Amino acid sequence: MWPPSSLALSVALSVALTAALPPPRPATPALHPIIANGSSVAVPYMGEAFLFCWVAEPTRQVQWRDPSHAPLPAWSPTASRYHLGSGKHLPHAYLLFRDFRQEHEGVYTCVARGGAGLEGSASVTLTLQRPSVPRP
Ligand SMILES: *[C@@H]1O[C@H](CO)[C@@H](O)[C@H](O)[C@H]1NC(C)=O
Numbered sequence: 001m002w003p004p005s006s007l008a009l010s011v012a013l014s015v016a017l018t019a020a021l022p023p024p025r026p027a028t029p030a031l032h033p034i035i036a037n038g039s040s041v042a043v044p045y046m047g048e049a050f051l052f053c054w055v056a057e058p059t060r061q062v063q064w065r066d067p068s069h070a071p072l073p074a075w076s077p078t079a080s081r082y083h084l085g086s087g088k089h090l091p092h093a094y095l096l097f098r099d100f101r102q103e104h105e106g107v108y109t110c111v112a113r114g115g116a117g118l119e120g121s122a123s124v125t126l127t128l129q130r131p132s133v134p135r136p
Pocket of ligand 1: 036037041049050051052
């Protein structure tokens with residue numbers, strides 16, 4: 001049997017050691033993409049829009065997703081909405097609309113991926129700008 005003083009010391013020591021442990025790290029620490037245009041943008045009918053997403057943390061890829069969460073196509077002569085600049089190892093991506101229409105309304109998400117499964121996203125709601133009703 002240990003003398004009572006030694007037992008008290010070992011309990012005190014193990015409490016101190018437990019308290020000194022760093023807090024557990026989250027399983028997938030998040031990246032924090034920033035959409036330069038804020039959380040909602042109204043675009044005029046058949047207007048052009050250019051949205052910019054960037055990430056301050058080290059990032060492998062930044063990608064825009066449409067309201068159904070599908071990746072957007074890269075530029076083509078006929079695409080009315082597409083992304084640019086989301087190549088590997090670039091910390092930013094652009095989302096462009098050539099002729100914004102009602103079917104394009106919705107929540108678009110910018111998804112950033114880094115090493116070791118790091119991920120994060122930000123989103124912006126795009127709406128069709130309604131013509132202002134003239135006041136009498
Ligand atoms: C979004 O932000 C970028 C960068 O600041 C700017 O060039 C662009 O015109 C903005 N787009 C809209 C639709 O406001």
